[in-house]
Amino acid sequence: MILRAATLDDVPAVLAFWKIAAEDTNRGGDDTAAVQALITRDPAALQLAVIDGEIVGSLIAGFDGWRCHLYRFAVHPDRRRQGIGAQLLQAxxxxxxxxxxxxxxxxxxxxxxxxxxxxxxxxxxxxxDWRRWVKSL
Ligand SMILES: CC(C)(COP(=O)(O)OP(=O)(O)OC[C@H]1O[C@@H](n2cnc3c(N)ncnc32)[C@H](O)[C@@H]1OP(=O)(O)O)[C@@H](O)C(=O)NCCC(=O)NCCS
Incomplete structure (x- = not known):
């Protein structure tokens, strides 16, 4: 297994992977433009675990200059409990x-x-003691 940053070429495969592996797959924000924007703004933020060319894990590690946020922590259902998630978090x-x-x-x-x-x-x-406060833009 290798851990590497996602590239723009990976975007379709990443979206397909999230449909089968990620939490809350009904969410609306997962689209090509959004993932392309992320990779363009911060090319190392979206990390993938890859085995034989197939995406088996993902994690967005976003640093905005102030805080460190983690998103889209997901491992393929057939590959769970093998330490892939832990390796993604460590990286x-x-x-x-x-x-x-x-x-x-x-x-x-x-x-x-x-x-x-x-x-x-x-x-x-x-x-x-915190709640998430949100507003759609
Ligand atoms: C959460 C997720 C990414 C974890 O990935 P993973 O590769 O299975 O995690 P790891 O194998 O690295 O597990 C690390 C440790 O977490 C704990 N753990 C993970 N899954 C567990 C489970 N089903 N039951 C109990 N403990 C678990 C264990 O302590 C494990 O260490 P161990 O296997 O040595 O006991 C994976 O379950 C997943 O994709 N879930 C669906 C998507 C999701 O909900 N993501 C989180 C969004 S917030």
Missing amino acids: AEERFREFGGRRADAMVLADNTLAHHAWAAAGYAPQD
Whole structure:
């Protein structure tokens, strides 16, 4: 397995991968333009785990200059519990440290217990005193 940054050529395969592997696949924001914009703005942010040319894992490690955010943490259903997720997180945290990042965070659905196991195993814990406030632009 290799970990590498996604390129613009990967975008269709990434979107197809998220449909089968990612949390909350009904969300509206996963489209070609959005992923292309991410890769163009920060070419190393979207990391892929790849085996024999196939995407088996993904993680967006976004640093906005202030905070370190993790998105689209996903491993192919046939490849789970093999340490791929943990390796993706480790690489993302190394990237954040290089930027001087001090704390990483992720948005995790409250009922996604599968994800809770993986985040907790990597040392993440929920903050109960915050809510996410959003506005569509
Ligand atoms: C969350 C996810 C990315 C984890 O990927 P993974 O490659 O299976 O994770 P790892 O194999 O690296 O697991 C690391 C540790 O997490 C914990 N863990 C992971 N899955 C677990 C499970 N189903 N039950 C209990 N513990 C689990 C274990 O401690 C595991 O270490 P171990 O296997 O040595 O016991 C994967 O389950 C997934 O794609 N889920 C669907 C998408 C999703 O919900 N993503 C999270 C969005 S917030």
